[in-house]
Structure formats: structure tokens, C-alpha cells
Amino acid sequence: MAPITDPLGFAELLRRHRHAARLTLEQLAEASGISVRSLSDMERGRSRGPRHRSVTALADALALDEIAREQLVELARDGRLRDHWTRPTGLSALPRSVDDFTGRAAELAWTNDLVHADDSPGVAGVGLVTGPAGLGKTTFAVRAAHALGPDFPDGVFFLDLFGMSPHPLSVDEALALLLRALGVADQQIPHDVPGRASLYRSLLRDRRVLVVLDDAASEQQIRPLLPAGGEGRALITSRRLLAGLEGVRRLSLEPLPLLEATELLTGIVGERSASDGEPVLTRLAQLCGGLPLALRIIGNRLVSRPGWSAAELAARLANEERRLDQLSAGDLKIANAFRMSYEQLAGSTRRVFRRLALVPGRDFDAALAAVAGGTSVEDAWDALDELVDLGLLQDGTSGRYRFHDLVRLFARDRLQEEDTSAERDTITETVTSWLLRTATTAGRWFDSAYGRPDRPDADLADLSSIEEAEQWLRVNAGNWLGALRHAASSDRHSVVLECAESMDWFSDRWMHAPHWREVFTLGAQAAAALGDLAHHAAQLNYLAWVHLVPPSVPDVALRYAAQALDLATQSGATTQIGWSHQFSGAALRALGRLDEAVASISRGAEIFKAADNIDAYAQSLGTLGDCLRDDGRYAEALEQYVKKRDLAGDEGSGMTPSIAALSLPYALVRIGQCLGLLGRRAEAITTLTEAIALMEPFQLSNYPQARALEVLADVLAEEGRDGESRRAYARAAEVYEATGDAAASSRCRNLATAAPDPPKAD
Structure with missing residues (x-):
């Protein structure tokens, strides 16, 4: 029988590979870029766990095959972990509490309630404190234990379970340590785990003892260490959620405010x-x-x-x-704290974690995680669950996940270390392409030129309704906008233009989103680079619209509209000529040049009507009505608004359903305002109330909704319905605040509280 020998360590294996390659230390140093001194330290065992980057450089210099390379990498990894973990031989007394401990008042109160609560069925008096690396779980538990010490005359004990170690403390070893701390002689400690656990629980039942179980690895490790009722209490800390642990009270630590x-x-x-x-x-x-x-x-x-x-x-x-x-x-390094959690992950989950650093936005779902990780959605869910369990990701509402900022940087660092430049570029392009294709498809749900879009690629997010398309665009705005920036920086002009173009009608539904100026600027630059005059005109028209959204900049809007008109005329883009007149008129109206505004908008309306573009024609009717209303011609303005309402409410008018659904409440708001100005206040209140109700399903918490609420409040006040008026003003103040219009919000809030005779709304 061959003798049993110990497996080679990193130092010996490296030395053998160097000798096999017939290289001196100096030659290997030159080939790998690692100093002779560092190589000497490695071969003498003084550096048992060199960095991954150094090991891969050595493997390349030694021309190792895949199996030999993996063996060398794993031995270095094991060496890094051994260097990090040094286990004491006995149960530690409670560590000292730091003098500058700050905050956590509510959490400390929670621990106080825990130990003083009456016993409950099952495991009583057990608290589990969880949270990611770096949150100070151990420091918090030690602080709490010191504060609670006087309530436990039979002892406060602290046991490090080494949950993040490659070899967590075994249950039998942990029980032996705890029993010794409780005064049991070695010869009286049972040899089997059930016997030790039974004796431990019986001792805790009658003793007022607090046991701090720090850095728990798993439910299996913890369960035998818990008191089973009686006087004993336990406080557990763990990076893992330990979701299977029953009968415990849970506290999730968060970053400090x-x-x-x-x-x-x-x-x-x-x-x-x-x-x-x-x-x-x-x-x-x-x-x-x-x-x-x-x-x-x-x-x-x-x-x-x-x-x-x-x-x-x-x-x-x-x-x-x-x-x-x-x-x-x-010896304090934030990256080391994260690395301990990272080393616990399965290889496939590590890959997903690293590559999620390339997601451009602040949060993501499983579908996007699957694209970034190069895996199925089902496997992405499993990886995300594992990452949340170890605190490397935070899960939020509606299946969204996000990194802590420092953890994202750690993931990016791992990506740089473990993935090649070519792999990183491929992932970035894959994520960018997926986001922009999905965003473009979602945007087309709102465009009359496309109607209901087909799902062009099976791998895209499945958006089967206009509501799902809108939700996806809103929650993923940071992601698709980041992808749009990346594509623009890579001169992918056609892709950028296509995405920006698809956002035209959707932008009306979310007009106060902060990114439209950037989206359409990138679109205009892409069209200019392609030499596409018609699409360049369209993007400039969109920019004119952006500068008309309150708080408006009408002179800038007028300039963009004029540039768009010039390009549209050169290219013969009739629709864009119409829009240029429309936006020029809206800008002239904002500048108080009402006669010019009416003339310009009327020209646009004629172009749209002749082209049978009913969606655009309806918008012109509304803007024309605004000009007439501003000029005090309320009855004429009402006519225009009623025409727009009738088109939007008629399924056979030719309007795109999604645009009609959006246009109808806008028309009703203006009708209600005109009715109020004409003294028909009862009709005005009914119409405005209907408009506001129609806006709610469209998430239209924006300027038009705020204006509708303010106009309704004005009319209610004129009718003497002061209580209803105050409530409408208060709601208007909230919506104005959400749009960033502080002045309007303050005005409505003052009216809601003081309720003076309200001024007429514009």
C-alpha cells in the first residue's frame, strides 16, 4: 500500500512548476512581472495566499494547463482564507465595548424588549441580528450585551461561530465550549451532540444567562445552541438571513443615517x-x-x-x-469584509455578482440579472436569493434589487480581477443591446405609427400590455438611459436614434421625468451624425417640447422649433413642419405673443388635418384653445377644447387609443376651467372631478394633474365649498412639490391652510 502523504501546499507546488519549466526565480520574475522577493516569499511559504491577479500571472508565465492552473489558483485562495482566520482555543469572555459607539437607539431598545419579554411558545428569548458585512453587527451585539449584563447575574458569554470561515465551528465543539463556560467539567460533558445539547438546555432553563452567538453560519449550526424557554437568553448575529430558523425575533441592521x-x-x-x-x-x-x-x-x-x-x-x-x-x-479593510461573503458563493453566483456591476442603473430585476449573468431567469433568481442571503445585495419592492454603493465597487473590482477585458466588453454590449431593444419596444406601445408592437426577440422582457410597457420604462429609467449614453459614446447612432424616437408619445405621460432633455439631445446628435434631416427635425421638435414643460423656457423652445422647421422644410418632412409650427405657437403663447401664436398653431393644425394625422391635430386644438383662453375669449376656447374631447372620446375618430386616453383628461381639465370662467361652476366642478379621476390610472402625478386640482379648488372656493377646496389645494401642493415646482406648491399649501379668496388659475 502506498504511503499516505499530505497534499502539496501552494509554496511546494509553485516551486515544482518553476523547476519543471526550467526557470530561475529571476527568469520567472521577468516573465510574470512579479518581483524576485515576492516569488521567494511565496516559495518559502511566507506568502501562502497571494492575490488572484498574481497567481494568474504566474500561471501564464509557467504556461500551465487548465487543471494545473485551477489547482494553483485554489491553493492560493485557501491560503488567503487560512491567513485570515485564526481560531481561539476556548470560549471568549465578552469583548470590550467601544467607547465611541453611536446611534442604534431603536435597535438597542429592541434587545431590551427581547430579554424582558415573557416567554412565548417554542424557542423563547432568542434574537437574530442580520445584515451585510461592515454594518457592525458584532459591535452592536457586544454593546447590547454589556448594557444588559446587570440583568444576567449568572453570566454573559460570547462565542464566535466563525460562520464566514471555510470551516465554521462545529456544533459539538460549540456545545463543549458553552458547557465548560457554564461550569461543566470535561469528564461530565457527553460525547454525542444530542446529549450535549440536552445538558446545555437544561442548564440554561434555570440560569439567568445571556449567550451571544456571533457570526452564525447556518440554521443547523445554531439550532442546538438555543435555549428552550426558561431564564436563558440568546442573541445571534449572522450575515445570512437564516430564514429557516424558527421561533426567533429578527432585527435587520441597516446603514447608519x-x-x-x-x-x-x-x-x-x-x-x-x-x-x-x-x-x-x-x-x-x-x-x-x-x-x-x-x-x-x-x-x-x-x-x-x-x-x-x-x-x-x-x-x-x-x-x-x-x-x-x-x-x-x-488590518481593517472594507474589501476583506466583502470578500469573506464573496468566498461563500457558488462559482456561478460569483459570476452573476461580478457582472451585475455592469448594470448602468441603481437597481435591477431578475430578467436583467439573467442577461448580465449570461444565465436563465430561473438560475438568476437562485443567484439573487443567495446574494441577498449573504447581504451582498439588497432586495426591495416588486422584485427589484440593488447594491450598496461600496459593494458595487467591490463587485466591479472582482470583475476587473477575474474577467478579461474582452469578456467585460461583451457583457457590456449584451446588456446595452438588451436594454435599448426592450426600451424601444416598450416606447412603441404609445406611438400611433406602430400600434401594438410585436415582441421582436424572444429574449426581451415580455411586455404584453401598455401598462406593462409603461411600468418597465419607469422602473428601468436609470438602466435604459445609462445604456443610451453608452451607445452614444460608442457612436451607435442608429440604435440611439431609434430608441429616442420611440419615446415621443410616452414622454407626454411622464413629462416631468428629469431625463427627456438628455434623451432627445442624444437623439438629435445621432440624427445629425447620420445626416438624417427629417429625424433630426423630429428630435429638435421634441427638445422644443421639453423646454415648454413647466417651468418652461419659451425662448429656447422657440429656437429649437425654428431649427426643426428649417430642417423639416429642407427634407420635406410634412409632419415635422406641422409640429414645428405647433411648438413655435406654444412658445409664442408663453411669451405673450398671442396673435402670432394663434397663427402658427393654426398653420400646424391645417397641416395635421390635411395629412389625416388626428393625434397631432387634436393636440393643436388644445393648444389653440389655450391661446384663446389667455386672450379672454373663453367661449371660443371652449369650442376648441370640446372638439379635442370629442375626438378623444370617439373610438372611430382615428386617434391612437393610448393617445386618446391621455388626451381626454387634459381636454376635460381645460373645459372645466373655461366653464368656471364662464360662471358655469357646477358644470365645471363635475368636469374637473371627472378629469382628475381619469388621470389617476395613468400615474399622471405631474403638472397637468396639479393644475387640475388647483383649478378645482378655485371653483370650489367660489362656490363656498371651503372644506373641499382646502383638500383640493392640499393635494395640488403635494403634486406640485413632486414636479419640483416649489413656488406653486407653497402657493397651494398657503391656500389650503389659510383659505382666502383664491385667485383665478392661469
Whole structure:
């Protein structure tokens, strides 16, 4: 029988590969780009776990095959983990609590309620504190245990379960340590786990003991360590959610609010806070994302280097490419904390995690995660669940996920380290293409030129209704806009133009979204680069519209409309000529040049009617009515609004259904306003109430809805219905505030509280 030998370590394996390649240390150093000294440290075992990048460079220099390369990489990884974990031989006493502990008042109150609560069926008096790396779970649990100590005269014990270690503390070892701490002699400790667990529970039943079980790995590890009622209590911390653990009260730690984060950083830096100044410390706290570990690192760096400038450190942290490197002080490294969680992941989940760093927006769903990760949606769900369980992702409402800012930077760092440049470029292009194709398809749901769009590619998000299309565009705005920017920077002009063009009618439904100016500017630049005069005119017309959305900039809108008219005339784009007249008229109206406005809008209306473009013609009728109303010609204005309402309400008029559904409440608002101005207040109230109700399903929390509410409040006040008027003013103030119109919001809020005789709305 062959003798049993220990497996090779990293140092010996590296030495053998070098000898097999017939290379000296100097030759390998030159081929790999790693210093001779570093190589010598590796081969002598002084550096047991070199960085992944160094190991892959060595594997390339040694021309290792796939199996040998993987073996060398895994041994280095194991070495890094062994270097990180050093396990004590016995049960530790409760660690000291830091003097500058800050905040967490509500959470500390929760622990107090936990230990003083009456026993409940099942496992009683057990609290589970969960949260991602860096949130200070251990520090919090230690602080709570010190505060609760007087309530536990029989002892407060602390046991590190090494849940993030490659080899968590075994259940039998943990029970043995706990039993010794409770005074059981070694010879009296049962040899089997059930016997140890039974003895442990019986001792806790009659003793007022608090056990802090730190860094739990799994439900299986924890269950035998819990008290089963009686006087004993347990407080558990874990990065994992331990969703299968029954009969426990749960507390999920969150990042510190900015005020508390600044207070913690101020406490850490102590006396120098006066010279650093609160604004700089607040900025540093903000860049740390509310993570206590990051704040501790930054505070320690400042304290240990009195000559350093806090403002200069803040400037370094502001650079995302360097932020993780800056969050390091001695043996404290924020990246190491994240890496422990990362190392727990399956290989496929690591790949999804890294590649999610390329998603351009702040959040994403499983469909987009599947595209980025190159996997199925079902497998993406599994990966996302694993990432949430370990605190590497935060899950929100409606199946959306997001990174903490620092975790995103860590994912980006892993991507740079573990994926090639070609792989990163491929993923970026895949994500960009998918987002823009889906956005364009969604936008076309609202465009009369397309009607109900087909789903061109099986891999796109399945948008089977106009409501689903609108929801996708809204929640993914940061993602598809980021993809649009990337495509523009890559000179993919046709793709950019196609996406921007598809947003025309949808932008009316979400007119106060902040990104339309950028979308249509990118569209105009793409059309110009392609030399497409007609589409360039269209994009300039959209920009004219953007500058007419309150708070409007009518002179800029007029300039864009004039440029669009010139290009549309050169190219013979009749529809865009009509829109140029329409937007010029709207801008002239805003500038008070009503006669010119009426003439321009009328020319546009004639062009649209002749071209049988009923959607555009209806919009012209509404704008023409606005001009007449501004001129005090209320009856004539009412005629135009009624025409628009009738077209929108007639299924046989030729209007696109989605555009008609949007146009109808707008027309009703103007009709109601005119009725009020003509003294027909009862009809006005009925019409305005109908308009506001029609706006609700379309998520039209924007300027038209706010104006409708304000006009309704005016008319109600004139009718003496003061209570209803105040409520309408209050709601109008809320919607105005959501659009960013602070002046209008303040005006309506004052009217809601003071209820004076209201002024006439414009």
C-alpha cells in the first residue's frame, strides 16, 4: 500500500512548476512581472495566499494547463482564507465595548424588549441580528450585551461561530465550549451532540444567562445552541438571513443615517474634528455609505496621521476607482469584509455578482440579472436569493434589487480581477443591446405609427400590455438611459436614434421625468451624425417640447422649433413642419405673443388635418384653445377644447387609443376651467372631478394633474365649498412639490391652510 502523504501546499507546488519549466526565480520574475522577493516569499511559504491577479500571472508565465492552473489558483485562495482566520482555543469572555459607539437607539431598545419579554411558545428569548458585512453587527451585539449584563447575574458569554470561515465551528465543539463556560467539567460533558445539547438546555432553563452567538453560519449550526424557554437568553448575529430558523425575533441592521454616521466619525477622530470641520466629516460619512466599518477605517486613518487633510482624503474617496483602496487602515479593510461573503458563493453566483456591476442603473430585476449573468431567469433568481442571503445585495419592492454603493465597487473590482477585458466588453454590449431593444419596444406601445408592437426577440422582457410597457420604462429609467449614453459614446447612432424616437408619445405621460432633455439631445446628435434631416427635425421638435414643460423656457423652445422647421422644410418632412409650427405657437403663447401664436398653431393644425394625422391635430386644438383662453375669449376656447374631447372620446375618430386616453383628461381639465370662467361652476366642478379621476390610472402625478386640482379648488372656493377646496389645494401642493415646482406648491399649501379668496388659475 502506498504511503499516505499530505497534499502539496501552494509554496511546494509553485516551486515544482518553476523547476519543471526550467526557470530561475529571476527568469520567472521577468516573465510574470512579479518581483524576485515576492516569488521567494511565496516559495518559502511566507506568502501562502497571494492575490488572484498574481497567481494568474504566474500561471501564464509557467504556461500551465487548465487543471494545473485551477489547482494553483485554489491553493492560493485557501491560503488567503487560512491567513485570515485564526481560531481561539476556548470560549471568549465578552469583548470590550467601544467607547465611541453611536446611534442604534431603536435597535438597542429592541434587545431590551427581547430579554424582558415573557416567554412565548417554542424557542423563547432568542434574537437574530442580520445584515451585510461592515454594518457592525458584532459591535452592536457586544454593546447590547454589556448594557444588559446587570440583568444576567449568572453570566454573559460570547462565542464566535466563525460562520464566514471555510470551516465554521462545529456544533459539538460549540456545545463543549458553552458547557465548560457554564461550569461543566470535561469528564461530565457527553460525547454525542444530542446529549450535549440536552445538558446545555437544561442548564440554561434555570440560569439567568445571556449567550451571544456571533457570526452564525447556518440554521443547523445554531439550532442546538438555543435555549428552550426558561431564564436563558440568546442573541445571534449572522450575515445570512437564516430564514429557516424558527421561533426567533429578527432585527435587520441597516446603514447608519447620515447624521448618526457623521456623529460616529466625529467621535472616532476626537479632538481633530474641530479643525476638520463638520461639512468635510459629513462628506466623508456620506462616501462611507453609512457602514460603521468604513467609518471606523476612515476615522482611524485620520487619527493615526494627524498631518493628513480630511478634505484631501474626501477627494480621494470621491474617486470611485480608488475608493476601496482608501478604505483600509492596518488590518481593517472594507474589501476583506466583502470578500469573506464573496468566498461563500457558488462559482456561478460569483459570476452573476461580478457582472451585475455592469448594470448602468441603481437597481435591477431578475430578467436583467439573467442577461448580465449570461444565465436563465430561473438560475438568476437562485443567484439573487443567495446574494441577498449573504447581504451582498439588497432586495426591495416588486422584485427589484440593488447594491450598496461600496459593494458595487467591490463587485466591479472582482470583475476587473477575474474577467478579461474582452469578456467585460461583451457583457457590456449584451446588456446595452438588451436594454435599448426592450426600451424601444416598450416606447412603441404609445406611438400611433406602430400600434401594438410585436415582441421582436424572444429574449426581451415580455411586455404584453401598455401598462406593462409603461411600468418597465419607469422602473428601468436609470438602466435604459445609462445604456443610451453608452451607445452614444460608442457612436451607435442608429440604435440611439431609434430608441429616442420611440419615446415621443410616452414622454407626454411622464413629462416631468428629469431625463427627456438628455434623451432627445442624444437623439438629435445621432440624427445629425447620420445626416438624417427629417429625424433630426423630429428630435429638435421634441427638445422644443421639453423646454415648454413647466417651468418652461419659451425662448429656447422657440429656437429649437425654428431649427426643426428649417430642417423639416429642407427634407420635406410634412409632419415635422406641422409640429414645428405647433411648438413655435406654444412658445409664442408663453411669451405673450398671442396673435402670432394663434397663427402658427393654426398653420400646424391645417397641416395635421390635411395629412389625416388626428393625434397631432387634436393636440393643436388644445393648444389653440389655450391661446384663446389667455386672450379672454373663453367661449371660443371652449369650442376648441370640446372638439379635442370629442375626438378623444370617439373610438372611430382615428386617434391612437393610448393617445386618446391621455388626451381626454387634459381636454376635460381645460373645459372645466373655461366653464368656471364662464360662471358655469357646477358644470365645471363635475368636469374637473371627472378629469382628475381619469388621470389617476395613468400615474399622471405631474403638472397637468396639479393644475387640475388647483383649478378645482378655485371653483370650489367660489362656490363656498371651503372644506373641499382646502383638500383640493392640499393635494395640488403635494403634486406640485413632486414636479419640483416649489413656488406653486407653497402657493397651494398657503391656500389650503389659510383659505382666502383664491385667485383665478392661469
